[in-house]
Amino acid sequence: MDKLKRVLSGRDTEEPSGLAEVIESTSLGWGTRVKGFIACFAIGCLCSLLGSCLLWVPKKGLVLFAVFYTLGNIASIGSTLFLMGPMKQLKRMFEPTRLIATIVMLLCLILTLCAAFWWHKKGLVLLFCIFQFFALAWYSISFIPFARDAVKKCFSVCLS
Numbered sequence: 719m720d721k722l723k724r725v726l727s728g729r730d731t732e733e734p735s736g737l738a739e740v741i742e743s744t745s746l747g748w749g750t751r752v753k754g755f756i757a758c759f760a761i762g763c764l765c766s767l768l769g770s771c772l773l774w775v776p777k778k779g780l781v782l783f784a785v786f787y788t789l790g791n792i793a794s795i796g797s798t799l800f801l802m803g804p805m806k807q808l809k810r811m812f813e814p815t816r817l818i819a820t821i822v823m824l825l826c827l828i829l830t831l832c833a834a835f836w837w838h839k840k841g842l843v844l845l846f847c848i849f850q851f852f853a854l855a856w857y858s859i860s861f862i863p864f865a866r867d868a869v870k871k872c873f874s875v876c877l878s
Contacts, residue, residue: 719761724743746800747874750802752798752800752801753794754797754800755797755798755800755801755850756795756797757797758794758796758797758800759793759794759797761790761793762789762790762791762792762793762794762796762797763790763794764790765786765787765789765790765793766786766787766790766791766847767790768786768790769782769783769784769785769786769787769788769789769790770783770787772786778845780834780840780843781834781835781843783843783847784830784831784833784834784836784843784847786845787830787847787850788827788830788831788850790845791827791850791854792827794854795823795854807857810861815860816857816860819856819857819862820854822849822853822857823850823853823854823856823857826849826853827850828844828848829849830837830843830846830847830850831848833845833846
């Protein structure tokens, strides 16, 4: 019956290889991918929100903010792994059109944690979190066709 479905759907009439069967059986269905995306994105938003609330905790608040805000951004980026798959996501992250945005975003994630844990500079933590926000926004809109051009145009009109 499976062979009939493959033939009628226009797929290759040959029996699938062992590797193809493993890949097909371990891949997630679209509904599962969407649920994983929503769950991971919600966890990312929750971590970022929790980090913002922890900012006001005395003494360790800024470190907790940096950690939870960064984890939230990582989870939000990771949520797209469910939609595209890990290899496709990595390939798209490092395409020439978004290479600089990716590098700046990853660098801001790392520098935020360095400023919080090793350098103990509260001003740098806040600065790198702000950079994180803008770098993640710039990276995210790189997936929308012509969105970066529209943002550039909007800012140029507003500033002139």
